[in-house]
Amino acid sequence: MSTVNQAFTVKEQAMKAQKASKLLAILSTEEKNAALNTIADRLEQEYAIILTANEVDLDAGRKQNFDDAFMDRLALTKERIFEFAQGLRDVANLEDPTGIVQSDWELENGIQVEQVTVPLGVIGMIYEARPNVTVDATGLALKSGNAVVLKGGSSAIASNKAIVDIMRTALEDTRIPVEAVQFIDSTDREATKQLFTMKQHIDVLIPRGGESLINTVVENATVPVLETGVGNCHLYIDKEANVDQAINIFINAKTDRPAVCNAVETLIVHKEWLDANQDTLVKAMLEHGIHAHADEYAHSLIPGADEATEEDWANEYLSRDVAVKTVEDVLEAIEHIEIYGTKHSEAIITENDKTANTFLKLIDAAALYHNASTRFTDGGAMGFGAEIGISTQKLHARGPMGLPALTTIKYIMKGTGQTR
Template sequence: MTQIKSNVNVEQQAIEAKKAAKKLLTLSEAEKNEALHHLADVLEREYETILAANEKDLKNGRDQGFTEAFMDRLSLSKERVHDFANGLREVSELNDPTGNVLSDWTLDNGLQVQKVTVPLGVIGMIYEARPNVTVDATGLALKSGNAIILKGGSSAINSNQAIVEVMHKALEETKLPKEAVQFIASTDREATNQLFTMKEHVDVLIPRGGGKLIQAVVENATVPVLETGVGNCHIYVDKSADVEKAISIMINAKTDRPAVCNAAETLIVHKDWLEQHAAVLNEAFKQENIQVHADEHARSVIENALPAGHEDWANEYLSTDIAVKTVEDIADAIAHIETYGTKHSEAIVTEDDEAAETFMKLVDAAALYHNASTRFTDGGALGFGAEIGISTQKLHARGPMGLPALTTIKFLMKGNGQIR
């Protein structure tokens, strides 16, 4: 792909974003909501412009031999444009996360204290091949009163630029400053590196993409990072698991959208359950064209399974491949997750409430499920509206990050002359 080195001035964009963030503080919730609705309308109206730009990226992807999973993440359609436009409308219906009084009290000296939510300020969003993130992140940022600087991957440069141009056109017809949405229209790595280090202008970085991208941001940024994580997610089928539930959950978690981070990559199976229900499991794998990579015991009962080892247990396949690990008990299952999990989403299928409680207490992950698919680890599915990422860290925000994750707190004190 030809590298695009435009005359982008990243620092100037950051300065403009910071000024716009101040203006956003003066706008009402109604004004922000009205702008989000208008953004949605204009995106839908201009979908042909967006799809034409997307086709350039898709052609480049085909020329470079991108994987099917990667092309799925990159691809847009009229329906997908409609979906992310509707995501903006859904965000507009959510409560404004800013200006909320979390607690208030009065000190013995009469000083009144309030703890309130406020925007973070300027968000730097660094992401890879999903053009929908351009819209989702913008909607969440604007609703929560934040300006945003978008740095998408080179594979989606044309799509992202077209989307932002349409959004700027729409914002010019609202009370929101278009400068609140900045797009770094360059594939030059130096532009990204510059964004990493502008602490004086950027308040937080959010990387969203593969492990290498996230690691690069965490290791090189001097701006605080709200870290998202890759999804090596597990389904543990306990010895008391209902067969119908187990098969249905596994199939959904693996095949609904294999290329997303909340898809299951490893099926952990209790040895007794596997031996009793191998025929049903084999039929499910066959029907869904799932390629199995299994340990020695599982290969003895699962047809056409390939040998699995350390790389398979650690792999985020992002395809219809799945690793199968046999365990003797729930302790073995939890130990395997502890070794290979990414603290994203983990599920147990069991009719034993005590086993479920043990799993939910001891497994360290942002999202845990009992008798349900990991595919629900998603902002939209959990009622947050659009999602800016899924945090696997433990500070500030964890799990699917919606509007509340884009706020921080401020203490407001009111007195009548108190001194210390």
């Protein structure tokens, strides 16, 4: 039994989602939470079905010789599926972001104005190989009263389809309409492109994945996009940096999870600090397998370093490689970040608050750190409970996007016959 029906066109699916979104928008918080908990239970009960489907994807992946990191993101276990379910229960426990009166006032003519949060409507989620996004995005969308149209990567299509099938079947026993969750069961790129311009039926597109996926969506979409993405993050070690803090934070930001967007890609270091702490830094880099691509000054001080090219400054390595740039002062560090940064997360290590404030004030980025690791730019770590992605744009939402990013507002204006 499959509730995912391939017989419908993408447009028909988007229209079904839109229709369902109107029913979903007026459900109570309790009704939405109950539905999320029902889905969570069902995913746990049916985990074996998901694992069987996942094997199909893994087999196909092995035949295509995908690399280990890719296969690791694709592979599911019973434990991971139970984590997905727990994630849904955690989202059920978060505050409902809709129906909140953000402000209210009375016009001089007596009209009562309320600015109230409401769901966006239909969210188009376009993502790559991680099947967890299928569950996470659905949970966040439904909790915030939105329908969701899911278009996952082709390498995870069997796993995603099994997951969606279980979620939709579970919805039959809840107040949320089954059609509020749509899955584009196609590996055809044209199917994805149709989503890009369906402004009448889809309210926002959220691409999650590599730079190429995100750029394709941004360049082709007429539907508004919440851009997530690339983090070419910098750590600046000032001449007045505490040595232990600087080393610890650098190692953490570079090596804790090198493949994520909040990992540091370029170390900017004050020449005086480098001169004084060369040995400590080099030892730490060696111990943690970090390979440097260094400018001329640093190159002579870091054994085994490559010479940095222009490409290194812009590169998001997503590995244990790091570009190393030396500077004379904080302004030179800021200038470098303004040229090569992607406005994601930027950190300064210094004991001098004035220097820190210059950095925090002048740099334009989603998150700016003083004496802490860039790794905290994350919905979970920042206390948002869950995140649908990390926005690297400035409109609507910036940085980690929790439930409020999936809402908009409407003005309710109550009068007694007022005219203008």
